[in-house]
Amino acid sequence: MSRFAIETVGLNHHFGPQAVVKNLSLQVPRGSIYGFLGPNGAGKTTTIKILLNLLQSPADTVFIFGQELNHNRIACLEKMGSLVEQPAIYAHLSGKENLINRCILLGINKSKADEMLALVGLTEAATKKTGKYSLGMKQRLGIALALIADPELLLLDEPTNGLDPNGIIEIRNLMVELTSKHGKTILVSSHLLAEIERTATHVGIINKGEMLFQGTINELQDLSKPSIKIEVDDQAAAANILSSNGAEIINEKEGNIHITYTGKADMGKLNTLLVQNGVTVYSISTDRKDLENLFLDITSKN
Ligand SMILES: Nc1ncnc2c1ncn2[C@@H]1O[C@H](COP(=O)(O)OP(=O)(O)OP(=O)(O)O)[C@@H](O)[C@H]1O
Numbered sequence: 689m690s691r692f693a694i695e696t697v698g699l700n701h702h703f704g705p706q707a708v709v710k711n712l713s714l715q716v717p718r719g720s721i722y723g724f725l726g727p728n729g730a731g732k733t734t735t736i737k738i739l740l741n742l743l744q745s746p747a748d749t750v751f752i753f754g755q756e757l758n759h760n761r762i763a764c765l766e767k768m769g770s771l772v773e774q775p776a777i778y779a780h781l782s783g784k785e786n787l788i789n790r791c792i793l794l795g796i797n798k799s800k801a802d803e804m805l806a807l808v809g810l811t812e813a814a815t816k817k818t819g820k821y822s823l824g825m826k827q828r829l830g831i832a833l834a835l836i837a838d839p840e841l842l843l844l845d846e847p848t849n850g851l852d853p854n855g856i857i858e859i860r861n862l863m864v865e866l867t868s869k870h871g872k873t874i875l876v877s878s879h880l881l882a883e884i885e886r887t888a889t890h891v892g893i894i895n896k897g898e899m900l901f902q903g904t905i906n907e908l909q910d911l912s913k914p915s916i917k918i919e920v921d922d923q924a925a926a927a928n929i930l931s932s933n934g935a936e937i938i939n940e941k942e943g944n945i946h947i948t949y950t951g952k953a954d955m956g957k958l959n960t961l962l963v964q965n966g967v968t969v970y971s972i973s974t975d976r977k978d979l980e981n982l983f984l985d986i987t988s989k990n
Pocket residue numbers: 703708726727728729730731732733734735879
């Protein structure tokens with residue numbers, strides 16, 4: 689049994705002459721919330737459409753729970769639910785009627801509609817026409833529709849796009865509940881790391897169709913090593929003293945010097961060293977690149 693819910697092996701996709709997905713090897717562990725990140729136009733939606741067989745993939749490049757997609761199309765698709773772009777909702781029907789409609793189409797017991805409404809927190813709005821739903825409620829109904837056949841794997845393409853902070857938190861909480869209580873695996877795309885960094889267990893960052901980073905959220909955080917920021921009255925003198933005493937200077941500007949962090953005790957020693965050599969130290973602190981900046985760094989390098 690594959691430990692990956694999704695695995696792509698050297699996946700490529702072209703639109704005419706444009707290579708949109710390049711040698712992509714995606715590995716989404718079972719039970720994870722995999723944040724699929726990249727700036728606009730990076731190839732996220734295209735990849736998700738390939739995974740859903742809405743776009744053709746070359747043979748032996750896409751595996752869903754270990755099964756090759758092209759040769760096991762129905763079996764793979766049965767395991768997947770998705771929300772790509774706008775959810776297909778009938779505005780003149782209520783949330784419940786939309787769900788019942790889907791149950792009838794799929795030959796599923798209608799009682800599933802109430803279960804799904806409760807799961808996504810729409811029980812109170814069950815009989816309201818969906819034309820009157822907020823954007824967040826529509827997204828949640830979209831997720832309920834995707835979940836109705838009880839798929840093991842959920843693919844969500846930018847589900848928080850256009851939502852207000854409350855709507856974003858609701859979707860976040862729902863994703864955590866679906867994985868922790870219901871054992872689902874979720875691939876969620878976004879162009880904002882901040883939106884998913886609190887919920888994702890794993891991250892794949894792509895740009896121009898290429899995978900730039902893939903790993904756990906902790907591995908991503910490890911990349912943002914802290915530095916020490918020292919604010920002084922005489923930048924040139926301080927830099928000279930620091931480097932001749934073995935400190936590794938990352939950069940210096942406007943009276944601030946950044947050096948590589950080597951431990952808490954060293955911060956005290958550096959302070960003493962500078963003061964004893966006649967430099968006034970206004971402040972000394974650790975500075976950690978936040979994940980959003982790290983993400984921008986990674987994506988701007990290719
Ligand atoms: N049907 C299509 N025909 C031709 N080019 C396309 C088609 N769909 C997407 N593209 C192009 O492929 C590239 C990747 O688009 P894609 O929608 O996959 O990116 P994305 O990462 O999902 O971006 P966004 O965050 O803006 O949705 C873009 O340059 C886009 O213009």
